[in-house]
Amino acid sequence: xxxxxxxxLGGTREVGRIAITVKTQKTQVLLDYGAMLNHxxxxxxxxxxxxxxxxxxxxxxxxHSGAIPIFYIQGKKPLYTNKLTTELNQLLISDxxxxxxxxxxxxxxxxxAMTNNSKHVEYDTEQKIGDITFQFKNAGHIPGSTQTLIEAxxxxxxxxxxxxxxxxxxxxxxxMNYGDLDxxxxxxxxxxxxxxxxxxxESNFVDACTETxxxxxxxxxxxxxxxxxxxxxxxxxxxxFEHPIYLDGMAREVSRVMMNYPQFLKDPKAFMDALHSANWxxxxxxxxxxxxxxxxxxxxxxxxxxxxxxxxISKIGKRSNNAVFLVSYQIPGTPGKELMEKGxxxxxxxxxxxxxxxxxxxxxxxxxxxxxxxxxKRLGGKPKVYVVHGxxxxxxxxxxxxxxxxxLEATAPRTGDTFKV
Numbered sequence: 001x002x003x004x005x006x007x008x009l010g011g012t013r014e015v016g017r018i019a020i021t022v023k024t025q026k027t028q029v030l031l032d033y034g035a036m037l038n039h040x041x042x043x044x045x046x047x048x049x050x051x052x053x054x055x056x057x058x059x060x061x062x063x064h065s066g067a068i069p070i071f072y073i074q075g076k077k078p079l080y081t082n083k084l085t086t087e088l089n090q091l092l093i094s095d096x097x098x099x100x101x102x103x104x105x106x107x108x109x110x111x112x113a114m115t116n117n118s119k120h121v122e123y124d125t126e127q128k129i130g131d132i133t134f135q136f137k138n139a140g141h142i143p144g145s146t147q148t149l150i151e152a153x154x155x156x157x158x159x160x161x162x163x164x165x166x167x168x169x170x171x172x173x174x175x176m177n178y179g180d181l182d183x184x185x186x187x188x189x190x191x192x193x194x195x196x197x198x199x200x201x202e203s204n205f206v207d208a209c210t211e212t213x214x215x216x217x218x219x220x221x222x223x224x225x226x227x228x229x230x231x232x233x234x235x236x237x238x239x240x241f242e243h244p245i246y247l248d249g250m251a252r253e254v255s256r257v258m259m260n261y262p263q264f265l266k267d268p269k270a271f272m273d274a275l276h277s278a279n280w281x282x283x284x285x286x287x288x289x290x291x292x293x294x295x296x297x298x299x300x301x302x303x304x305x306x307x308x309x310x311x312x313i314s315k316i317g318k319r320s321n322n323a324v325f326l327v328s329y330q331i332p333g334t335p336g337k338e339l340m341e342k343g344x345x346x347x348x349x350x351x352x353x354x355x356x357x358x359x360x361x362x363x364x365x366x367x368x369x370x371x372x373x374x375x376x377k378r379l380g381g382k383p384k385v386y387v388v389h390g391x392x393x394x395x396x397x398x399x400x401x402x403x404x405x406x407x408l409e410a411t412a413p414r415t416g417d418t419f420k421v
Contacts, residue, residue, distance in 0.1 A: 004132075004152040006183065006386065007418040010034065010044025015331075015391045016063045019044035020159065020185060021052075024152045027130030030055045031148060031159050031185075035066030035096070037331075040103045043067045045415055049075045054129045057081040058161030059145035060088035060226060066096055069106040072113035079118045080127060082136065084144035084261040086118045088226055091253055099306065139163040140174040141365045142227035143264040147174060155182040155421045158379070162187050162389070164364070165371050166198055169234035170227065172266050180381030183421045188372065188390030189329075191398035195368035196361075205361045206239040208325065212357070213243045213294040217321040220291075220356075222309040222336060224302040224328045225250030227365055230258060230271070232298050232327055235363075237274035244295035248281035249307040251300055281308070291315040302328030303336035304345065313339075313354070314347045322356040327363040376402060384421065385410035 002025050011018025016036035022029050030052050036042030049071050057079060058064055065085075071077045081089075093111050097104060121127050123136050123146070131153070136146035141162040150157040158181050165173040195201070212219050223229040229251035236245055247255065255275050262268030278298075281287050290297050291312055300307040316322040330337040339345045345354050367375055376385065385408050387399040395412035402410035413419070 002153055003420045004155050004157065005418050005420050006157070006185065008386070008388065008413040008415055009047060010415060011063075011388045012413050012415050012417070013390070013395045015189060015389055017042055017044045017067065018064055018389055019067070020388070021047065022132065022150055022152060022157060024131050027053050027132045029053060029129055029132055032058055032064040032161070033067045033070070034061075034063040037062060037066075041066065041100055043070070049077065052077060054078045054080060056134060056148055057085060058139065058148060058159065059142055060085045060092055061142070061162070062092055062096055064161070065089050066093065069093065069110035069114050072110040072117065073106060076113070076117055079114060080121050080129075081118060082122065082144055082146070083120045084257070084264050086115060086120065087257045088144060088254065090115060091250060091257070092226065095250065137178070138172060138174055140165060140167075140171050143170065143258050143261065149178055156180065157183045157185070157421060158383070159185045160187055160375075162189070162366055163375070164367055165375050166367070167266070168198065168231055168365070169238055170231045170266060170271070174375070176375050176378040178380065181379055181383040182381065183386065184376070184379060184383045185386045185388060186372075186376065187366065188387045188394045188398040189366045190364065190368045191372055191390055191394040191401070193369055195364050201361060201363065202235050202239065205325065205327070205363075206236060206241060208323065208359060209236065209241065209296050210243075212321070212323040213296065215321050216294050217319070217323060218291050218294060218316050219296045219323045219325055220309065220312045220316045221296060221298045221325050221327055222302050222304050222313075223251065223298050223300060225254050225300040225307075228302060228328050228363060229298050229300065230255055230275070231363060233278055234271060234274045236296065237277060238270065241296070244293065245278040246281055246290045246295060246297040247275070247278045248287065248290070248297065248299040249301075249309070251298060252280050287311060303330055303334035304339065305334055305336070313345055317345055317347050317352075317354040317356050320355045320357070324354065324356050324358050326358070326360045329364065330360070372398065373401065373405075376406065382408060384408070384419070386419070387412045
């Protein structure tokens with residue numbers, strides 16, 4: 001009896017450029033093919049397009065999707081995902097090309113070919129590629145995000161993608177009830193870090209915003225355009241925040257797209273209400289006006305690496321009655337991380353001490369350490385566990401925990417490793 005083989009092309013012992021293959025005797029599929037977003041983009045290990053029958057994409061974030069256009073330089077591979085992810089890809093990858101085209105082996109033309117070859121699969125529907133069948137399950141990470149459950153040569157394999165089992169204002173959590181599994185490929189982004197309990201986190205955040213605004217200040221919330229910006233708008237609305245809220249940058253386009261896909265949201269009505277009650281910044285006149293009065297401005301980039309947030313921080317950072325509340329993950333070396341750790345930022349072309357109050361609120365769309373452990377405990381069978389998508393020793397740490405605490409066979413693979421299931 002032949003066994004399916006799992007191969008790791010990227011995203012091992014690091015966060016970024018994730019790429020995994022599942023191969024049977026007849027068929028090979030590629031799960032995600034992302035980019036590493038450093039000063040110059042990094043890509044997963046090359047795989048000849050002729051060896052791949054299809055690509056299955058878990059969600060739109062660039063560390064999962066950013067290198068897929070490479071397969072459309074000449075070919076026409078089917079790309080399985082859902083319609084929301086396809087539309088979000090358009091925005092994110094266009095922006096990526098716009099910012100990094102000098103380093104990229106593809107252009108808008110390849111992105112167009114990628115979109116044209118997208119095949120849309122709803123949650124919980126079986127799809128067949130050669131002798132591999134798969135279905136998507138809600139991952140609870142961002143709208144449209146999926147976990148992929150694969151059946152191949154009699155084996156059941158789960159790729160968690162990025163996931164969250166905690167319910168948020170935007171999404172239901174992932175359920176993790178998939179029956180007996182033979183193998184699991186799991187992320188481990190926060191394997192050694194707990195998140196603040198959600199209720200407490202939300203009320204602390206809203207209280208801090210209210211306090212700043214009631215003292216005449218403006219709050220800048222640099223947030224990822226996909227998911228986090230919308231979540232923050234929904235949190236403020238749910239807590240009946242009475243002051244002006246502004247939405248700027250890519251967060252606007254993304255929100256427009258999400259409004260067309262209510263089936264991916266936990267509470268579409270609350271989502272619509274929250275976004276309709278925000279002021280959408282439509283140009284420079286609005287942008288200059290927003291920081292002048294008390295209010296909250298939600299704007300990408302979440303790590304202050306670009307986007308209108310850069311303009312806002314130069315205005316808001318100069319006054320001590322204002323605040324900058326970071327709500328997105330801050331990668332070491334980014335301006336957001338510098339601000340969080342040293343309280344400094346580039347203002348008017350110079351590195352300066354920021355006078356505004358700076359605070360980090362750990363809104364995350366990933367499981368924290370206890371949720372990650374809980375999620376793996378919920379899985380059926382005695383699966384082999386492959387731990388990816390974790391930096392600073394998290395993959396190795398979580399694999400060790402899984403071996404010692406759950407008695408499962410668990411590994412933190414290296415790039416280039418292959419395993420028989």
